[in-house]
Amino acid sequence: MTYRVHVRVVPRAGLLDPQGQAVEHALSALGFREAANVRIGRAIELDVTAQSAEDAKARARVMCDKLLANPVTEDYMLEVEG
Amino acid sequence: MFRVAVVRFPGSNCDFDSLNSARRAGTEAYFVWHRDTSLEQADAVILPGGFSYGDYLRSGAIARFSPVMPAVQRFAEAGGPVLGICNGFQVLCEAGMLPGALMRNSRLTFVSRPVDLKVEQTDTAFTNGYERGAILRMPVAHGDGRFVADEATIRKLEGEERVVVRYVAPDGSTCIETPNGSINDIAGISNDAGNVVGLMPHPDRASDAAIGNTDGLAFFTSVLDWSSANARTR
Secondary structure, three states: OEEEEEEEEEEOOOOOOHHHHHHHHHHHHOOOOOOOOOOOOEEEEEEEEOOOHHHHHHHHHHHHHHHHOOOOOEEEEEEEOO | OOEEEEEEOOOEOOHHHHHHHHHHOOOEEEEEEOOOOOOOOOOEEEEOOEOHHHHOOOOOOOHHHOOOHHHHHHHHHOOOOEEEEOHHHHHHHHOOOOOOEEEOOOOOOOEEEEEEEEEOOOOOOOOOOOOOOOEEEEEEEEOOOEEEOOHHHHHHHHHOOOEEEEEEOOOOOEOOOOOOOOHHHEEEEEOOOOOEEEEOOOHHHOOEHHHOEOOOHHHHHHHHHHHHHOOOOO
């Protein structure tokens, strides 16, 4: 089976995220005062061939640990479709 | 003759600066392609500046898995001197050969200008030719130069005096604002043995009298003395 895996990578909480701050200021300037704690990361989508959704997720986790996210500065979240 | 391998990744752009600097220091410097798996009897290795793989994903994240990197890692583990300049520093951090990471500059701008540095550690392969506390001027040119690491790592780096160069004001005092927002104004660090050094500023662009600055040249001459002093232990 092939599973569509969605990976979200965000800067670790507590680390300065200047992009998030700049966007937060811009939102505020546009009148969106209700917006706070903006963090900017990246979204990665990929197909993973595996026996089950759980296997696909486990493989994607290894990919994140090895390449897709930096363990020093980033956290990631995984979702598997279907 | 002392052999210096300069590794070229797709997107390296300071490869010739590093090669020429190493040659000016009196070494036999040559290029090694990132797909090669041999360092061809290198006595020292330089990972040059640039934008390997277009900085895709994260700076240095993909270059770190190049076919040549296992050889670089083995070389470093055996005590061989490895210098990472700018993108080369990012590659060394991504590879886990140096601790920490380089993140987007705190002001989000690409910074390209001369900076002042204080030499904090001279017991390394690439700074033993300097006086401790010397103030150097050399250029930086990067968008992702903010050095970060967790508190324990920073404490360890400071405690073991592994901060090699720090951003300072021209008179050597603490600078008001670093080019990139690095923790503790850290511009470069070493591993615990001192044979692996990475820094964001460019000694390779400050090692030729013809361009009016030779403050960086001793990075390339230091390694000759380090290697002869460590010849027996290697």
